[in-house]
Each structure stands twice: as C-alpha cells, then as structure tokens.
Amino acid sequence: MAITLGGLNTLSFAPSLHGGWLELAIFAGTFWVISHAPTLRAALLAGGIFGFGQFVSGIWWLYVSMHFYGHMPALIAGAAVILFSLYLALYPALSVGLWHVCCAPFGQRTMFPSWHASMAFACAWALGEWLRGTIFTGFPWLVSGYAQVDGPLAGFAPLIGVYGVSWVLALVGALIIQTVMNVSTERGVVAWLMPASVVVGLIVSGILLSRVTWTQPSGPALSVRLLQGNIKQSIKFDQIGIRHALATYQRLITEKPADLVVTPETAIPLPLYETPTEFRTTVQSFVDATHTSVLFGAVGVTITKNGGENFTNALYGITPESSILYRYDKHHLVPFGEFIPWGFQWFVDIMRMPLGNFARGRAIQPPFIVRGQSIAPSICYEDTFGEEIAYMLRSQLYPATMLINSTNLGWFGNTIALDHYLQIARMRSLETGRPMLHATNTGVTAIIDSDGLVKAQLHRFTVGALDVNIQGRSGMTPYILTGNITVLIISIVGLAIGRGIERHTCPSRYIRIGTNIYLSVSNF
Template sequence: MAGSCRTLIPMLPAQARATPDWQQPWPLLVAILAGLAHTLSFAPTPYGGWLEIATLTWFYTLIAYRRTLCATLVSACAFGFSHFASGVFWLYISMHVYGGMPAIIALTALILFALYLAAWPTLAAALWYFCSATRSDIMAAPPSIHWRSSLAFASAWALSEWLRGVILTGFPWLASGYAQVAGPFAGYAAVIGVYGVGWLLAFNAALIGQMLIAAFKRGKWVLSAPLIIFVTCITGGSAATKVAWTNPAPHAPLTVRLLQGNVQQEIKFEQQGVDMAIALYQELITAQPADLIITPETGIPVLEQDIPESFAYTIRDFADKTGSAIIFGAAGATLTPTGPVDLTNSLFGVTPRSPILYRYDKHHLVPFGEFIPWGFHWFVALMKIPLGDFARGPAIQQPFFVGAQPLALNICYEDIFGEEIARTLRQTPIPAGILVNATNLAWFGDTIALDQHLQIAQMRALETGRPVLRATNTGATAIIGYDGRVEKKLTTFSIGSLEARVQGRVGVTPYITYGNMPVLVVSLLLLAIFAAQRIKMLYIR
C-alpha cells in the first residue's frame, strides 16, 4: 500500500496510460457505482445514514484522485447521473404507465432530467476544484489533513444542493440530508435544516476521504483530527436529539383519523372512479367521529362546485352532530359566466357548527403536472394528465383550527421545501402546532417514491419540532412524531383509516427562526475566501 498514488498508473495497461485522464473507463465505472450506492442510502434502506457517509467519502476520494479539471467534472457528472437516474426512475412510471406517454419519449425525458440534476454535483466538484487546496497539495507527502479542501467540499456540496432546490422552481428531492433522518447527524436538523446536515455530512466525508488517501499513498494513517471531529459530530448529533426545542401545546391531544382510499390512478378522473371515490370517502369519513378527519389530495376528484349535494349535506351533518373537523381534497375554481377559471389544487376544511368553509390552495406547484412551463405544452399534451395548469395559492395562508389547535396544511410536493414551511410557521401570528400533508403518489406506482416522500416528511418533523400527519391515496399514510419517528403507518395499497391521538407543539426551533440562512452564509463566505486566495495565487504565479 505504500508509495505514491502515481504508482497506480504503471499498473494500468499501456493503452489506458495513453488515454487522456477524463476518457479512462475505470473511473467512470467507479463513479457510476458510487452514484448507485448513494441512491441506496435513501429510504427504504435501513441504516442508510451510515451508508451515505461511505458513499460521499467514495465520491470525494474519486474526484480528489482525478488529475485534471475535465476528469473531475466527468466523474462528478457520472456519479450524479447514475444517482438521479436510479433515484427518480419512478418519473418514468408516471409519464409512461399512468400518463400514457410513449416509452421512448418518457425514457428520453428521464435521461435528460437526470443529466440536468447531475449538473449540480458537477457544479459542486467544479467549485471544490477551484477553491480547495490544489491536487498536488492533497497528494503531497508527508500525509496531512487539508482543512481548506474539506471546508470547500462541504460548502460547494451544500450550495449546489440548495441551488438545485430553488432554480427553476426547485427540485430538492434526494438532498443528501434526507438520508440522515435516522442517521448519526439527524439531531442537527432542528438547528441547520436538511442543507446544513448535508454540509456536515460532506465535511466529514472529505476528512475521512483524506485520511484514506494518506493511508493509501504513504501507508500511514492520519487518524487523530478526522476521527476526533467525526466522533465529536456524531456525539453532538446524538446529544442534539435529546434537546426539546418545542414543548407540548396546552391543548388536549387531538384524536385523528387519516383516510387512505387506494383509488386506482387509471380510473381516478373517469366518471366511474369519481363516483367510487366520493362514495368511498363519504363512508370512511362518517364511519367514526374524531377531532380531525383527513382525506388525501384530490380525494374528492371534482371541482368544489361539482361536489354532489348529498355528499356535502352528509359531511356537514356528520361534523355538526359529532363535533368532527374534516379536511378533504378537491379542486377549487373561480366561477365566471363562461365557466370555471383559475383552477387550484386545494384542501377544504369543515368545522363543526360553522358555516365557513376553510380553503387552502397549493402554492408550490409541480412543473408539468400542475403548471406547464413556457414552450412545453406539446410535452404535456403527450400525457393524459387532467387539470394540468393550476393557479398558484398565496405563499402564506392562515392555519386551520381544530378547537384551539392550529394546523399548517400543505399538499404533496410542497413538503419537500422545508424553508417554505419554516417561513409559514415564522410569519403566521399563531404558529401551527401540527403539520398536515395530503398527497397522492399513485402516479408513481409501487416504487421507492413512496418511501422517499415519507423520509422527506420525517425531516420536516425534525426541522420544525412538530408532528406530521400524512393522508395519502396509496401510501404511505402515516403519523410522524415531532422527533421524526414514524409512530403509526397504514399498509400501502390498502383501504383503511389510521387512528391516533396527536399532541400539538408550541415553540420554535432555530431552523424555523433562521431557515437556510446560516448554512448559506457560511458556505458562500468560505467559498469566497478560498476563491480569492486561489485567484491571488494564480495572479502571483
């Protein structure tokens, strides 16, 4: 094992030695395997948080060994492409199986989207390459730890993940911090959020990677600093999980019932499916009273104005007689003489003995599914997706009250944007004590999308210190405690009602107060300092 890493080069075939660094096949294969392993770090893999430390260490070590910028970027792109193509392959199911798009077009769309997502880890590698210590410094003898390289990698990684979550309306799915909801860094989520957790993860991965590089090239282990920091971070994360940032609300716990109808996506918006869904949810709602009863997103798959009177009267009468508050999903619209306009994906709340119907309109819409980007109407026309162009609800909407307990509602995709949920809690006069997510993931079939989305909801509970209620069409319908643990869950692809007593919370976590600002400020400041130093060094040369 001793000797310079350059001794690897003579071991390769003569043809490989003559091949430019970025064209050599073996680093690409290693990068692809690392990307696939990174996908396995996320749900439903148990202990994925520990696996993710290994895969990010793998990624850092890989790009640190590349000799040129071009080779570094190619490896990063291969890593990102294999990770995202395998991690969001369920989009193909949505487009082809349920959307009716021709297979070749759906596959092409998935490949192009994975390439776009791969641009973000590639950007992280480019920033790291420019801002970190030079490769000759990292590989130099005697072996040592280069803090600048580790800090630059963590900052570039966190910044690129944040940019992926905001550019072009954002797609923060599979942000690295999500794999840590049951991992060693979970305790930091309430303080620095999912991107801050990703920063810590990348920092430790870089330190471990440098330790491995030093051991490989010199046959010596540089143990002290990396291991001390790694153990300190893990110990701190464990201790942080015991900090109660929020407290039980003074109100009594709510009895809740979360409904899962398992309505087949193929018929959901056909008349047969509409009639079946309305009858099914009327039966499930009125089966038993509770303080709060919730249906999934578009559980009633019609416009608000087209809800049958028999359903409306039955639900109102049940609410008044039993004292049950009911939240159901349907499409909203503004009526005009020419017909309904400004369609919205909405949740409606019925309060006992109150004539006022609460309404929440989805704010963060899904591109192509709920709004059509300019120039892509032809693409959406290839899919059989009804109501493909919705109006956007306000960014901040008032909570729904069940007695004295306020609830913050969001619909499906919205709960992957932690900053927006934190902003709602931060800017409402009475912050909600319980988060409610109504969703329909039937578009993605029996895939890892269901487990991944549940993992995202667990991170929202950790960040806000509040329980999360998830009512879904096919799964995973679940009750998540304020500590991020899944307390109860229905079997996926079954019809049922999940019942529990849920205690609201009061107080705010540091993440609610500051959002993503701390990790962004630290990352940008460090990268700016390192970039200025590198530019100065190049200028002097």
Template structure:
C-alpha cells in the first residue's frame, strides 16, 4: 500500500496520463490526490509498533514516489548520455533510494515517538515530514524536485505560498494527511484532533484573506516580450553538422527580426562558446541591439579552457558599454558539475560542457524598459529561498523573473509540466510574474498569481509574443524572511516541535 501510495504521490504533482475529465488532464497538479496518497503513509505507520518497521514503510513510500517522479533522468543518461540502459536504471533507482533515506528516518522516529493524542501526532508528523523535505532540498547541494507542496499550486493551500513557501505548504498538507489517517482512531479522547484541524483550516482561510502588499499592488505598464522556443532535439543540439548551425541560424533570425521590447532566448540557445561561433556572428547581434528601444537576453556558455566555463545569460541593451551577464549559481550535480569521487560515472556518458564554474549567489537584475529582469537558469527555480535573496534590498528587487531552460535532455516527458508547476509556485511565493523561455517547453508567461497566461505547445518551434506587467512593490513575507535567513526558520520550527515530541514521549 505504501509503495502504491508513493506512486500516486508522484502523479499528484503533474498527472502523467492523457485522460479527459476525471481525475485531471495531462500535466495538471492534483492537490487532493497528494493529500489522500500521503495519508496512506501515516495510516500504515500507525499499524506498526517497531521503529524499524516504520523505516521500511517510509523508505518504500519515498523510493516509489521519487522513482515515479524523476524516472525521466533515464532519458538523459541513456538516450543522450550513452549510459547503458541497465546502468541508467540503476542510477535513477540509486538516487531515489538514497534520497528516500531521509523519509525512512523520520518515519521510524514517528513510530517511536507518536503518542495517543491525534493533535500531537499531527504536529509531530508534520514537523518530521518538513525536516525530511528540507534535508532533501538542501543537503548534498539539494535535489528538491517533486516536493509535495507543488501539488497545491492550484489548491486551497496555494494562499500560504507568499507566507511560508512550498515547504511550509508541504508541512500543512502532511498535518492534514495525518488527520485523515487518524480518522478511524478518533474517539472521545482524540477530540483535540478536531481542534487541531479547525486551527489548520483557520490558518489557511486567514492566509487567503490577509493582504499582501506585493499581491495587492498595481502592476507596471505592459512591456512586449518575445520568448523563443527553438525545439532542437538534444541528440542534435551539439552536433556540428546539424544542431549547431540550425540553432545559430534560427535564433539569429528571430533576434534580428523581433519587434518586442525584450527578446528572450533559452538556456544555451547559442550552443557553442562565443569564440567558436562563425566570424562576426556575435558582433552582428551586439550591433543589432546597440541602439534603439529593444533588448535581448540570450542563453550561451561562456569561458575557455584556462578560466573555466559558465552557463550564462547575456543581456544586450542599447547604450550599455558592456553586455549584462548572469552566470548560473546553483548547478546540477553530474550535469553541470562533477561531485568528488564521481568522475568515473560522468566519464561513462557523452555529455558536453559537463563541469561549469558557479556564479555568485545574489547577482543584480537587468534594468530595462522600467523593469528589473531577474534571470535564473533551468534547475535554479527549484530553490525559492535563493531567488528570495534578490529581494532583501527592496529598491533593487526584481519586478519580472525570467527562467531560461533546456528540458530537451528529458524528451517529451512529464518533466516539462513538473517544471512548469515549480515555476508557478515561485510566482506565488514571490508575487512576481515569470517568463519561461525554453528549448522544447514549457515556454510560457506566468502571472504573479501563478496562473499561466500564455503557453506554447511542447515540442514545437515557435515564438511566443506576449505582454507582461512587472510588479514593483514590497516583497512578500516569504521573500523577506527567506531572503535574509534562508530556510533556517523552518528548520528551527521543525526541530523545536520534534524536540518537544521526544521530550513528551520520554515523560
């Protein structure tokens, strides 16, 4: 039951089946499925008495959940990386099995420390779940893809995002799941469980109604944007005879012809170092945006063998002596940097440009057309606390966020829609619109309310012409506390509750 529930937990993040009507359409998050599937876990834990049984149940649930969430890593390692299929399967399983250990430990602790009162069990399970999610999201550089809170981007808990972020939402959802699991055990002495649920519902209702300055503020004047989606398959992208000339020609044409105020090309839209581009190629693009009323953000690798390489976005702005530059800060393990002692593993794959230098944590935004455009590259928008650091100085905080991605590594899989839901959560947390320019999808305009306003079909070569309105207002509460202290307040709260549960159990 726990393994099956783990698979359903993965499907709740973005429904992976093309179904009409019930339970949802392809790529849609299902908040109610997340609650119901998670409730199976504490229900199973309450049926056992030994902590090591809880460890096994928690590990089985989490391992199934994570395997079913990022199974598409197999595509990048086998189809495009050249890793033999059995090794690629083993690598995906090994990653899921390792990350599942966080949940195994907290489930064992829950079995050991749970009490008779449902309200106390709700608090303990929520705190332990929060700590496991935080550990997965931050330890060993962090791999938080598929955190449970992302299933609630369209649900009633979405109003909590600008206050406590995706991990806080996940903790509230886990408390509700624990209450559902405890329904069968509820009787007179568990009346406090109903009180605890009433408090949770009250908090959610209050969060929906409390004003947020960033949400209530009037948006800026519309700015026209062009988001480029080249749809160049990963198998061709770095091929000198096909993908490279195709990318250079198509993106140059769109950049030269676009009439939008801001033109945005995705991650590594130019798939070669600038010094390797055809003679005069980059100079012509610079000249194109040297004057006038248009600017561009272009994804391109920078650097050389001696200085190292960066995965970067370059901004071409009229009247600027030097191009704007943003270097990716949070790199993908194995894809963009090689962890110690794992060089042998990456040597088994044929992935180019696999070891980048890291950019700074809080790089300035690009000022243009009355807006402050804050780029992040692909995987970086999983880390809301890092994006929040740009909001510490309110006068320089972003008014528009830009995500440039290349999900072609994972084919036409559910990873595209999962990443879209992640970006939507960031807009809710930070109350800023997000522009997504990607190679194969999902290229989209997301409003500050998390609603997708416009989107291109996946796996299509097209340009998304849109209008975007930036937001220049007081940052959300989440942006303020996470920008200053990261996720430490959540760590502290979770540890305090767990400590109280442990001490209560000893008494």
C-alpha cells in the first residue's frame, strides 16, 4: 500500500486539477500505514517504499535528459533513475524512523495515534524534506508543500515557506487519522472533536491567510517581454544550433521595445567575447534607440590569478546609454550538469555534457535595476531553493521588487518536469510576495503575480515573446525575514518533546482493542 500511496502522491503535483486536496487524503493514508508498523524496521521500510513510489514516478523525466539528450545507454539511464530514486527514498524513511523512535521506543506494537504522535509526524516529515533539500547541495524536487500552491494550505507559505507548508500538511493528515481512530473506538465526542476541529481550523486558516497581502506596490509598472527561442536541445551546443540561437534571439530582442526584455538561460551558448560583433552592436543600438533594458543568458568568463579562465553560467544586463554590463553568475550549481562531484568524472564523460564544470558565483550579488525597479535574478535550478532567495532579499540594502528566473528546460522534453518547475516558481512568489518573471527556452515561459497565480504564459515548444505589464512590490514577508529557521526550530523542538513524552509512558500498560492493535493507557 505504501508504494501505491507514494505513486499517487505524484498526482498531487502539477498538472493536477484537484487543488491539493488529494494530497491531504494521501498523507492521512500514509500516517495510517506507518501507525501500523510494529517495529522500527517496519516503519523505515514503509517510509522508504512510499518514497520510492513517489520518486520513481515523479523524476522519471531524468531518463529523458540522460538518454535522449545525454546519449547515455537506455539501460544505464534507467538504472540511474532507479538508483537515484532509492537514494531519495532514504529521506522519507528517515522521517518515519525519527517519528517511530520518538513515539514508539519500547519495542513492537501498533500505535494508536495521539496528539504527540501527530505532532511528531509533522516535525519528522518536514525535517526529512529539509535534509533532502540540503545534503549534497540538495534535491528539493517534489517537496510536499509545492502541491499546495493551489491548495487550501497555500496561505502558510509567506509565513513559514514550503517546508512549513509540508509540516502543516503532515499534521493535518495525522490528525485526520487520529479523528477517525477516536471515532472508531468510541472514545467520546471530545476525543475526536478536538483533532477534527484543529484540522478544520488549519484548513480554514490556510484559505484565509491566502487572502492576506504581505507586500505593497512599489514604483511604476514595467512593460516586460519574455523571449522563448525554442532552440532544440539536440543542437543547442552545435555550430548550427549556435548560429540559429544568435539569429533567433537577435530578431526577438530587437523586434519590439519594452522596459525589460529577458531571454532564457544560455540563450547565447557562447562566452560573451566570442559572440559576433554584429549581434553585440545590433542589440546595443536597439537598447540605446528604444531605451529598452535587456537581460540575456550567456557563458561568463572570469580570468584567474594564474591567467586561466573560469566559466560561469551567467546573465548579462544591458541598459540604455551605459557602457557597463550588469552580470549575474549562477551560485547554486547543478551536480553533474554544471559541476562534477568528486569521483564522478566517468559519469559526465558518458553524458558528453559540454561545459560541465562551471565556477560558482557569489551567494549575494547586486540586483539589476530597470526604471526604478530592483530585480533579483536566478538561473534554472536556483529557483528550487527558497531559503537562498529569501536570504538574498533580506541581505540587500534595498530588497528587490521583482524576481527573475531564466532557465533552459529543453533537457527534459515535454514531460511533467516543466509543470513541476512552474509550480516551484509559483511557490517562490508566494513565499516572497513578489512577481516572478519565468523565461524558458522551450516552456513554460510565464509571468507569475505576487499571489502565485500565473498571469500569462506562452505555449510550449513555440517561438515567441510574452508581453505583459508587471508591478514590482516591496515589503518583507515573515518567510523572507526568518527563512527556514522557524520550521526547523519547531520540528526539532517538537521531536524532542515527543521523545520526552513517550519516555515517560509506561511500556507495559497496553489494552488490546482488536487484532494486533494495542492502546497505551496514556492515550486516554
């Protein structure tokens, strides 16, 4: 059953049509399953099986990247997805194991859900997801809170971020089972009414909080054009692809003026000094003549102390009548795609990735200023790390009023990865109370408003430009100010309290209420 629940949980994420409600039922079912794990080993296995079911069904698109575009043999690519899913499954197994240790340290039994068991489950689950998004540079894909972007718990995002939403979600699921079990054992109205009331209260609070405005309009609205060149990944780094990209983006950039024009990540897959003179002069002349600012993706080059070159994944900004180029270098790099973890050079050689070893940009970099609006860029994978964006905003003297994510998802074809990535970008808008300009090579290119709603988007795998007026916003959400520290403190303290409560429970006092089901007297 655990693997089925894990697989079904993938359906909670985009492009789902049920607004996050399915996920509430799945987490209730998951808590039911682990509550019937009589030993720590059984609990670990249940958590791991759930995780494997979710990840193997939710990150299969990596096979497309490795096999169709990385030219890895199909068998090896498939095995890599399975092995990676097994690794990721360790984290939900860890969460369930932590929960079991805190709530059932006295040997074999099936646990009756209690208040501290429900709270400990929420704490353990959020902590496990945070660890998955942190260890080995992190892989926070399919974090449970993302599925609530259109769900009833979305309103908690500006307060405690995506991991906090996961915490609330897990608590709601556990309390649903606590309510059902209390009803089924006829423990009295109060016993089931209290957890049921908390469930309703959390859901209503999430819905009401989503109507709270945490930021306010700042400065004039900008006319923005997001460009989608639809350069095929199979030719992107070949000479024919480079020539096609230069011609396409030169045409799209100079086609129509706007306050800001944005291209996808590595729209120009060359170091800036290798771009043709015609491209540079044509774009600069257009910028000066129309007072348009342009932010475009290219390969950055930094000269080292010994005269060598370090390549970066960069965004360059051009503003009217200015000889100074703005530059943003990607800080949070993708393992294997942009840097080679120690001992894995053989993997990159199989993948035949060009420019697979970028240098890292600084954690805090200046914003790009356009007509009084301060814009914070990020590139591709960086958008999945909400804490880093929050840290950047609270570290700036004048926090950015807009977010930009420039990315190339052509590596993943027409798969659910594109929907998931747009959902992640929407969560960043919810957390920060700021609009997100989401420029991609093949889709989904979109403008996301400060409330996390998609204002406009382009069709996938088409060439075009998305023209929208967007309003910058100032102000600090609670999440910007505290980042993930709030949910981490709650989770660690909650687990410690759960462990302390259970240590004072007498292990020998159980009442049998059915086949293999025992209740501790402390639950009454």
